[in-house]
Structures are given as C-alpha cells and as structure tokens.
Amino acid sequence: MGTEQICAGRTVIVTGAGRGIGRAHALAFAAEGARVVVNDIGTALDGASTGETPGEQVVAEIKALGGEAVANGDDVADWAGSRRLIRQAIDTFGGLDVLVNNAGFVRDRMLVNLGEDEWDAVIRVHLKGHFCTMRHAAEYWRGESKAGRHVDARIINTSSGAGLQGSVGQGNYGAAKAGIAGLTLTASAEFGRYGVTVNAIAPSARTRMTETVFAETMAAPEDGFDAMAPENVSPLVVWLGSTQSARVTGRMFEVEAGKVxxxxxxxxxxxxxxxxxxxxxxxxxxxADLIAGSVAQEPVYGA
Incomplete structure (x- = not known):
C-alpha cells in the first residue's frame, strides 16, 4: 500500500465494485489507506443473476495487498438491502465516511422499441439505487451530527455523458443518469448541514456497459498509456472521498483518460x-433570437 495515504482510516462503500470502474475504485481507495466495503450483487450486464461472487474476489485482492475490506451482496435498489449495506460498514468498521454509488447495468434499445420492464429495471438500479443508499447513509450522518460528533463525509455519485448530453439507444439509461445529476444537486444542498459533500462524475472508460457501444475506440493499446482503462477514473474519486475535498460539493466532473x-x-x-x-x-x-444568441448545444451521442 502507498506511503502518503490520503484516505487513511476512512471507511468507504463502493457499490457495483466487483468489476470495471467500481473494482478500480475499491482497489484505489484501499491503496490510499481506506477500509472498503465492496458491494456487488453478482449480475450480468443486463442485471440477470450470474451466481458469481466478484465482490469477494476484490476483497481477496485488497487483503493480499495488506488492506482491509469486506464483501457485501445486497441489492442497492432494495430498501432493506441498502440499509443493510450501510449498517454493515458501520458495524464492521465503526462508522462510515464515504459512499461511492457506482452500481448499474444497461438494457439498451431505441425508445420506440423500449419495453416497460426495460425502462423500470434501469431506472430502478441506477436512480433508485443511488437514492436508497444515500438516504440511509445520510440518516446515519444526521444522527452523528445531532449527537455532536464531527462528520466529514462524502458521497460520490456516477452519472454519464448519456445523462448530460443524451445518447441514442439509451433513453432509459440517459434518463436515469440525468436524474442522478439532479439528485446530486439537491443532496448537496440538503446534506451540507450535516458535514456531507455530494458530487458526481461522468466517466468515460472501458467497461462491460461501454465495450459494445465503443468497441473500436476503446480497444486497449499494445503499449503506452491505456486511455480507456477504468483505473484512470479512480484517482479523482479517491480525492473526492478524502478530507482534502471538504470545500467541493454539488459539482459534476467529467473524467476520461488523463483529463478532468x-x-x-x-x-x-x-x-x-x-x-x-x-x-x-x-x-x-x-x-429564434434566443437560440441564435445562445451557446450551441452539445451533440447527442450517436446522433
């Protein structure tokens, strides 16, 4: 583990941390001294159960490097399950300092072909999943604050360019990610009184959710800097989870390769x-005059 650990002693939950960006976050936090709750329900790209335990594998990796971690298999969009997740962090490590909401899956389809179940499933895991964990974590931090104990906590949510600019074939996913952006703004305004900052990221990286959409542009290079590696996203998330970011809240960060x-x-x-x-x-x-005098719109992905 590192020597200058900016998250030493902090307890962190990372949801959807068994693979991809979430796994990279969990390992990066552990490398900076954090105790990590690795949440992963073990599902396929479309949300179906696989029976695998990728979260436990990440925990084993962290422990092999000398870090502290435990696995959690609760569904973040289940009210009781998300409460158990927050409670596990508190009971295992004595508190909670950082919540990283990363869990999600896609069911991509053009809007004219999108089924009700495909809409509901994606909105549930992304948008409701963010709300549930935030709600239970904030309840804990509010209690700590009212009891006179110092709170210096962080929530880092995961939005997407699909939510900020739109994405053809991802109406359900884009709507959920746009909702997360709005939820982040409201939570940052409400939770500040308890000592909690709330920010969000819109990452671009090679994951199970993006590999089919951006297959040609996201191939890993044979040598040199892998611009689309999930690990490129994590340094900012770790910094946002540290005590150094106390004055930053209500912000949306776009992260890609070496760019922030x-x-x-x-x-x-x-x-x-x-x-x-x-x-x-x-x-x-x-x-017509209003549009002529405005900044040009960002293009919709895939348009």
Missing amino acids: ALGDGWRHGTPVDRGARWDPAELGPVV
Whole structure:
C-alpha cells in the first residue's frame, strides 16, 4: 500500500465494485489507506443473476495487498438491502465516511422499441439505487451530527455523458443518469448541514456497459498509456472521498483518460421580457433570437 495515504482510516462503500470502474475504485481507495466495503450483487450486464461472487474476489485482492475490506451482496435498489449495506460498514468498521454509488447495468434499445420492464429495471438500479443508499447513509450522518460528533463525509455519485448530453439507444439509461445529476444537486444542498459533500462524475472508460457501444475506440493499446482503462477514473474519486475535498460539493466532473473537467449544467438564460402575457403568434422570432444568441448545444451521442 502507498506511503502518503490520503484516505487513511476512512471507511468507504463502493457499490457495483466487483468489476470495471467500481473494482478500480475499491482497489484505489484501499491503496490510499481506506477500509472498503465492496458491494456487488453478482449480475450480468443486463442485471440477470450470474451466481458469481466478484465482490469477494476484490476483497481477496485488497487483503493480499495488506488492506482491509469486506464483501457485501445486497441489492442497492432494495430498501432493506441498502440499509443493510450501510449498517454493515458501520458495524464492521465503526462508522462510515464515504459512499461511492457506482452500481448499474444497461438494457439498451431505441425508445420506440423500449419495453416497460426495460425502462423500470434501469431506472430502478441506477436512480433508485443511488437514492436508497444515500438516504440511509445520510440518516446515519444526521444522527452523528445531532449527537455532536464531527462528520466529514462524502458521497460520490456516477452519472454519464448519456445523462448530460443524451445518447441514442439509451433513453432509459440517459434518463436515469440525468436524474442522478439532479439528485446530486439537491443532496448537496440538503446534506451540507450535516458535514456531507455530494458530487458526481461522468466517466468515460472501458467497461462491460461501454465495450459494445465503443468497441473500436476503446480497444486497449499494445503499449503506452491505456486511455480507456477504468483505473484512470479512480484517482479523482479517491480525492473526492478524502478530507482534502471538504470545500467541493454539488459539482459534476467529467473524467476520461488523463483529463478532468467540470461539467456545467443548465443555467438561466437571458430572458426577453414583454412585460405582459405573450401572444403565441409573437413567439416565433423571439425563440429564434434566443437560440441564435445562445451557446450551441452539445451533440447527442450517436446522433
């Protein structure tokens, strides 16, 4: 493990940590001295159970490197299961400092072909899964704060460019990820009083969810820097989970390869004020002028 460990002694939950970006997060936190709860339900890309225990494998990797970790197999979108996850961290390690919401899967389909079950499943695991864990963690931190104990906690959520700019064939996933962006803003405003910051990332990396969509551009290089390695995303997440990030909250970070950027979301535009109710026939040139004077929209992925 490292020498200058910026998360030494902190207890961290990483959801969906058995593979991909979540696994990279768990290992990176452990390398920085954190005690890690590795949550993974062991599902296939579409959410079906595989019977595997990838979370336990990650725990074994951490322990082999001298770190502390335990596995958790609860469903983050289940109300009781997400409560058990938070409780396991507290009971095992004496508290909770960081919650990294990463768990998810995709059921990609064009909107005109998307089934109700495919919509519900993706919204459930991504958006409800984020809410459930945040809700139970925040309840714990609120109790600690009201009891007069110092809280310096972090939540790092996982959104996506699909949620920020849209993505053809991923209407359910994009809607869930956009919801996570909005949830992050609200939680950052509400949880600050308890000593909790809330931020989100929109990562680009090679994972099970992206390998078929970006197969040609995400191939690992034969040598040199692997720009699409999941491990490239984790350093920022670890920093956001450390005590050094206490003044950063309500932010969306785009992370890809060696690049880190702030994603600026919806902002109030400059209004045209008639001073009275508009007549519908008057609004055509008004809207045209507003669009002409605005910043060009980001293109939808896949459009």
